[in-house]
Amino acid sequence: MIRSISILGGQGRRGAPDAFERIDLHMGQVVSIVGPTGSGKTTLINDIELFAGGDTPSGRHVLINDEPAPVEYRYNPAKNPIALITQHTTFLSDLPVRQFLLTHSKVRTGGSESPQMMMDAIEFANKLTGEPIDLDNRMTELSGGQTRALLIADATVICSTPVVLLDEVENAGIHRTKAVQLLREFRKIFIFVTHDPRIALLSDFRIVMQGGRVTQVLSTSEEERGVSAHVNRLDDALSALREKLRMGHRLNAGELQEVA
Amino acid sequence: MRVVICAGPATTGKTSVVRHTAKKLLHAGHKVAFVKLDVQYADEDEILAEELKIPTRKVYSGELCPDHCNVMVLGDAMQWAEQHGCDVLIVETAGLCLRCSPYVEGGLGIVVLEATSGMNLPLKVGPMLSLADVAVVTKIDRISQAEREVFRSRIQDVAPNVRVREVNALHGIGIDPLVNEVLETPEVNGPMFLRGNPPVGTCTICVGKKEIGWQSHFGVVRALENQVFYRGE
Numbered sequence: 130m131i132r133s134i135s136i137l138g139g140q141g142r143r144g145a146p147d148a149f150e151r152i153d154l155h156m157g158q159v160v161s162i163v164g165p166t167g168s169g170k171t172t173l174i175n176d177i178e179l180f181a182g183g184d185t186p187s188g189r190h191v192l193i194n195d196e197p198a199p200v201e202y203r204y205n206p207a208k209n210p211i212a213l214i215t216q217h218t219t220f221l222s223d224l225p226v227r228q229f230l231l232t233h234s235k236v237r238t239g240g241s242e243s244p245q246m247m248m249d250a251i252e253f254a255n256k257l258t259g260e261p262i263d264l265d266n267r268m269t270e271l272s273g274g275q276t277r278a279l280l281i282a283d284a285t286v287i288c289s290t291p292v293v294l295l296d297e298v299e300n301a302g303i304h305r306t307k308a309v310q311l312l313r314e315f316r317k318i319f320i321f322v323t324h325d326p327r328i329a330l331l332s333d334f335r336i337v338m339q340g341g342r343v344t345q346v347l348s349t350s351e352e353e354r355g356v357s358a359h360v361n362r363l364d365d366a367l368s369a370l371r372e373k374l375r376m377g378h379r380l381n382a383g384e385l386q387e388v389a
Numbered sequence: 390m391r392v393v394i395c396a397g398p399a400t401t402g403k404t405s406v407v408r409h410t411a412k413k414l415l416h417a418g419h420k421v422a423f424v425k426l427d428v429q430y431a432d433e434d435e436i437l438a439e440e441l442k443i444p445t446r447k448v449y450s451g452e453l454c455p456d457h458c459n460v461m462v463l464g465d466a467m468q469w470a471e472q473h474g475c476d477v478l479i480v481e482t483a484g485l486c487l488r489c490s491p492y493v494e495g496g497l498g499i500v501v502l503e504a505t506s507g508m509n510l511p512l513k514v515g516p517m518l519s520l521a522d523v524a525v526v527t528k529i530d531r532i533s534q535a536e537r538e539v540f541r542s543r544i545q546d547v548a549p550n551v552r553v554r555e556v557n558a559l560h561g562i563g564i565d566p567l568v569n570e571v572l573e574t575p576e577v578n579g580p581m582f583l584r585g586n587p588p589v590g591t592c593t594i595c596v597g598k599k600e601i602g603w604q605s606h607f608g609v610v611r612a613l614e615n616q617v618f619y620r621g622e
Binding site: 175178179184185186200203204206209212213214215217220221222223224229232233235236237280283284287288 | 504505507508509530531532533534535536537538539540541542543552553554555560562563564565566
């Protein structure tokens with residue numbers, strides 16, 4: 130049973146140390162990693178996903194329930210408690226979606242293929258996409274948005290892990306708000322790498338990065354939570370606008386007036 | 390002397406895997422020698438000699454099959470490594486022919502496969518995978534975690550007893566378990582034997598019969614309607 134994940138500080142690209150000794154993430158928490166492009170955000174989640182033990186370029190250590198991760202986590206994917214949703218917007222697997230999901234369900238349950246999991250995953254994914262994914266599509270022919278939607282569905286339904294890492298989910302061309310809503314129905318540790326104020330502000334705290342190192346760890350303040358409500362209204366209004374354009378509707382002069 | 394034989398298709402990252410493994414072995418106080426075996430071109434021996442300051446050699450198999458060549462020279466190579474005071478010999482082979490495996494009994498056999506090469510690769514490489522001790526999967530950062538898990542499962546379907554180790558060979562992540570594998574390999578004493586059963590030894594094409602069609606050949610022949618999955622045993 131996973132209760133917490135801890136990150137012990139390492140160093141950035143030029144050897145400057147992280148500005149923290151230890152960060153603890155507890156079950157049910159939502160955490161964001163923010164910082165400019167190239168600041169080391171992806172490296173940090175890779176450290177977490179690999180259960181770094183001082184053996185990655187950053188020298189960070191990742192503990193599960195205060196202890197180094199059991200080696201089994203690395204060697205047996207069915208036991209890996211972390212699902213990582215990367216920035217990949219293409220699959221390289223030359224398999225039909227159906228076979229891929231069935232095989233992955235077998236890996237994760239450690240038993241036999243689960244048609245039920247496959248159906249649940251595809252249903253979840255299709256809530257996030259514009260054009261639905263067909264089980265007979267080849268993985269390689271899915272669009273960027275469909276790929277990300279399937280990755281999120283796979284991580285949530287098939288991996289069903291206590292920890293989910295999401296790398297820039299907002300760039301996915303999927304229903305982002307819906308994705309966050311759907312995900313929050315599951316009690317997990319969520320770690321978002323993000324440039325999106327909405328996601329950053331819904332987090333319990335955010336890890337700020339620069340030059341490959343962590344420079345600050347900021348809890349979301351009461352004041353910021355107040356701002357968050359306004360950000361959500363703006364974001365919803367923009368999403369509604371985006372949807373109208375997507376569906377081929379015309380806009381009128383009064384659009385966005387309620388949030389302007 | 391511990392013998393490590395590292396095989397795998399071209400450009401999968403064999404040399405990067407060897408580089409990081411050798412570095413860590415050197416760091417732990419071992420003396421490593423390296424032999425690169427290829428058909429007609431290789432510079433990995435020069436690169437590693439320069440970088441790691443270890444004794445290295447290259448062997449061109451030329452008209453011989455690389456695995457055949459490996460069997461020929463491995464005994465000499467061990468003596469050579471011993472003369473240089475080494476206790477680990479790493480051989481990197483081209484692994485072009487997918488019928489033999491280059492691994493020896495008592496040594497460590499490592500196959501290097503890239504995660505980006507398609508889900509059917511494990512089915513295609515035959516004994517190079519099924520007779521290995523360890524399958525190292527490289528380029529894991531290029532595909533999604535879900536694909537990594539499915540790729541691993543495809544390997545284990547073909548080779549259930551092979552230990553799968555994922556590495557990021559570019560940054561040397563995940564190398565420690567490989568170093569442990571090398572250190573847990575016993576020293577080779579006495580005569581060495583090739584692992585598994587080699588494929589058919591006489592080839593009518595090798596001896597110059599160029600006619601197309603099995604009817605023109607003798608020994609072991611194969612018709613279109615007679616296919617098997619080959620595991621090297």
